[in-house]
Amino acid sequence: MKRLALGLFVILASVSVPRVSPAQEPEAPAADDTGGEKVPAAPADTGPTAGPEIDLSDLGTSEPADTTPGKKAGSSGGTGESGAPRKAWEDIVVVPRKAFLKKYRLELAPFTGITLNDPLIRHYSFGGDLNFYVTDVLSIGVEGQYFIKELSERESLVGAQYYLVPTLNKLKYHYALAFGYVPGYGKFGLFNKWIVHWDLTFALGVGMIRTEIIPRAFGDKSFTNDNIVGHVGMGVRLFVLDWLTLGLTFRDYMYNDAFENAGRKSTDTIEQVKKDSQNHQSQFVQNIMMFFSVGLYIPPSFTYRTPR
Amino acid sequence: MMNKTKAMRKVIALLLGGIVCLPAIAHAEKERKSPLTDAPVIRKRLELRDKRFEIGIGAGVTISQDFYNAMLLMPKLAYHFNDWLSLAVVGGLNVLPDWKSSFNNDVYDALNRKDQAGAVANRKSPSAADARATMNHINYVAMGQVEFIPLSGKIAILSSLFSYFDFYILGGGGIVNLAAKSAQPGTCQRGDATKPICKAVVGNQILINAGVGAHAFLNRWFALNLELHDLIYKNNASGRSVLGNLSSEDNQPITTDRDMEWTNNFVFNLNLQFFFPTKPKISR
Secondary structure (H helix, E strand, O other): OHHHHHHHHHHHHHHHHHHHHHHOOOOOOOOOOOOOOOOOOOOEEOOOOOOOOOOOOOOOOOOOOOOOOOOOHHHHHOEOOOOOEOOHHHHOOOOOOOOOOOOOOEEEEEEEEEEOOOOOEEEEEEEEEEEEEOOOOEEEEEEEEEEEEEEOHHHHHHHHHHOOOOOEEEEEEEEEEEEEEEEEEEEEEEOOOEEEEEEEEEEEEEEEEEEEEEOOOOOOOOOEEEEEEEEEEEEEEEEEEOOEEEEEEEEEEEEEEEOOOOOOOOOOOHHHHHHHHHHHOEEEEEEEEEEEEEEEEEOOOOOOOOOO | OHHHHHHHHHHHHHHHHHHHHHHHHHHHHHHOOOOOOOOOOEEOOEEOOOOOEEEEEEEEEEEOOOOEOOEEEEEEEEEEOOOOEEEEEEEEEEOOOOOEOHHHHHHHHHHHHHHHHOOHHHOOOOOHHHHHHOOEEEEEEEEEEEEEEEEEEEEEEOOOEEEEEEEEEEEEEEEEEEEEOOOOOHHHOOOOOOOOOEOOOOEEEEEEEEEEEEEEEOOOOEEEEEEEEEEEEEEOOOOEOOOOOEOOOOOOEOOOHHHOEEEEEEEEEEEEEEEEOOOOEEOO
16 A cells, blocks of 8 residues: 555656746756857847947847846746736847857858949959968958950940940959958848848959950951959858858959050051050059859868857 | 555556656646747847938949949938838939040040041031030939848947948839930931931930848947949930931931830949937837
């Protein structure tokens, strides 16, 4: 009979335990000393406890998140300022870390681009960047691209409307040494459901661009120019995975180019035409281009060096 | 017999225990969900747009126009129905109507050299002055746009300056007013007035407005507003024949409204925008 009583006691105890558990304090996420693990989809507080904002974090009328030690999250049975019942997640403060580290990583970024500022001729570009990040915000690298030209409708109308033939050069290829700087990084909520991290990039470079004249008269020979080119750029980069980014960049390529000499005669040799063009038909050119790129990072993962 | 009874009692006790425990265990599993379930991805977020008016002014510049660039003075008024949807009206007055593109200058210079070399009457190409007279430019634009704001967040500049921002896409419609030095110079006219040699496109045209934009908040009631518009409207910027139809009268081109075609005209603008009421709401 004693055994029966003991058995019933165990049964009653086992029934009551699970009903007590939910009232206990929820287990906090395990502390991560190495920081290599990510907390999936943790909500971010943007209130005063979330970051050192200077301009906007002084919320004034807002109720700061209560982080008083010893105060249990289980007190979520209370009510908020508005009188609505408080939810458990409102008592948990989460400050996500920087989502992506670049220091000592190599970025291989194939890209495609298009020229924006010439109404007569458009160039499509295919190429890539190879950058090494010396710090998380500074990089040094090389870039190269090959161009394919397309004459615009306006170019074809110049002849029909004005009986003129435009003097144009096409771009052949370009390579450069480039320096990158990341002055800012941020995050945004997509429909307040997902957090996407991104950064702002600046670029400065110097290199060489090869151009070729498009002769005004059909059948005339053309010549090429190798010009020193400098560029400045600005863009944004979205972090998709630990090793994958998407980028949108604008760059302004500036150089001096020689166009086909206006006084070219059919009897002139191409060497003479080139010399005359360089002497009389040189012009400072700015090519503003827009690029889409995909960044692949090596090594494909990274480790946080500071504790969470 | 006694042992059998004890064994039976044990089995009954275990069965009873199992029946009572199972629902309780299942219930416990159900309640052991993450405390972050149902939490929004960002908490205590400043709802910088919800139920607020936005008013401001800025400057816009056209990109890659054929003959005349435009510098637009652009006032903007918007109302945000919530944090992700707003309705705005935007104006643009061209304050530099004589801002010629380099292509305009190239055409003019080339024709001018021809003008100086010989009589205009004996050639097919127009005089430099006539060519420029029918090239049109934007006079003003007036448009409405719906703005959909799916992305909002904050950015750290140089790890010390923090700013809230948002990105949005916009779409709408409106009118563009086009002007030219001379709608139809004398040399463009011929006997049949319905078939001129050249004719500038002037007056109002309906436009489609599409683009993207961003706000960068410097405080809770003031933001920089960047927008890139594609203004799509029918135009013939040169005022000269595009289709290449020739008149049987003199074998010269005919320019009519049929020579107009849909064109993409990009405008980039930077505005200074003020938000009212000045205090935004804060989400839970």
